Amino acid sequence: MHFSGDDLGRVRVATRPDPLWETTLSLHRLQRGDGDLRVRKWRGAVRSRLPKAAGPLLTLVPPSGYFPDFLTPSGEDLDEQLDLLCGTERRALRRDLSMLARSRRPTPWARDLGDANPAALGALTRAVRSYHRAAIEPAWNDVLACFDRQRARQAGILLADGVEGLLRGLSPAMRWKAPVLEVDYPVPHELHLDGRGLLLIPSYFCWRTGVTLVENDHVPVLVHPIEEHVPETVHPDHGPALSALLGHTRAAVLETIEGGGRTSDVARRAGISMSSASQHATVLREAGLVLSTREGNTVRHHLTQLGSALLRKKS
Structure with a gap:
């Protein structure tokens, strides 16, 4: 570049994450069997519930290598992206499917798709939505x-x-x-x-x-x-001094906020309730250790410089 x-x-x-990039790249992980521990667990669950309606999508995304550009129109909302996908110009469909045909023999359905056949485009959008509902939404x-x-x-x-x-x-x-x-x-x-x-x-x-x-x-x-996936529950490694200062749970909450996240994320990572996470975050914010900002109906937390310095000195 x-x-x-x-x-x-x-x-x-x-x-925000891109729904259709996550959808198409997850098909690589599903078919190839690679990925970290969390993705391997996801794959085991998805294979048992993969819908038949997702079949057309699988013909367009091989285990590795090229998949058509038109599968990932820009956007952060799945419905808007699917509208764009359904409206893909015939020229772009033919261009991308011709490139895919270099490594994968086109099916009759794919040839119809290349002609911008409305029924084929409808089958594709249904396949994407069906697969997304079964494979992506549970992990979202x-x-x-x-x-x-x-x-x-x-x-x-x-x-x-x-x-x-x-x-x-x-x-x-x-x-x-x-x-x-x-x-x-x-x-x-x-x-x-x-x-x-x-x-x-x-x-x-x-x-x-x-x-x-x-x-x-x-x-x-x-x-x-994303190089580091967040663990489901944080196992705090804070030292006795930090625990004595803040208490075991509040020290754990401070650590979970280190990478940023919503109140629900903090609660899940620390293994506590939403109300408890909110209360601890409030105390930490009033102490100048955490900055909280509202985004719609959610609150996102980040460490202040003082909070980060305290974690660095925790041992």
Whole structure:
């Protein structure tokens, strides 16, 4: 990926997980059997409930390698993305399916799809929705929690080290050599951003290295793995001094907030109730250790500088 000075000023991180990128990349994990422990547990559960209606989608997403660009229109809302998918132009359908045909023989249904046949497009959107309901929705809270932690970590890097620090820290499979970002990729591919900037999309189901579109017609994207998935329950490693100061549970809550997250995330990670998590977060906020901001009906928590310094001195 070739950057100009303008591109560096237009790098941004997605505000929420992308439903269709998570959907398509999860199909790689489902078919290949790779991923971390959490994804392996997810795969075992999904295989027993995979709906037959998802069949057309599986014909478009092989276990590895290329899948059509049109499967991942930009957006953060599944309904809006499916509307865009259903309205894909015939030219784009044919272009992407022709590329897929280099590695996978097209089915009669795929040929109908390439002609923008309304029935074929309808079957595709039903397949995506059916698979998403069975495979992605049950894991979505976990996806959100991991995404929030990653985004908070990237925000900290951006504040401390700037955009180039952010690009250097994406993944061991990516190397920033200004003005170029090298990404381990299965095929040679060069992308000149040409002043359009870059949208970084942290992904729960992305594995090992980054993924982009073949045809980046608008703002180019780089989907990259969330490097650290949050454990279901935090097992605190705070020292006796921190525990004596705050109490065992409140010290655990402070640790769970380190990566950022909603009150529900804090409660789940610390293994306590929502009301208890809210009460502890309030006390920590009044003590100047935590910053809380409201987003709609939810409250998101982050550590202040004082909170971070206290955790660093916990032993």
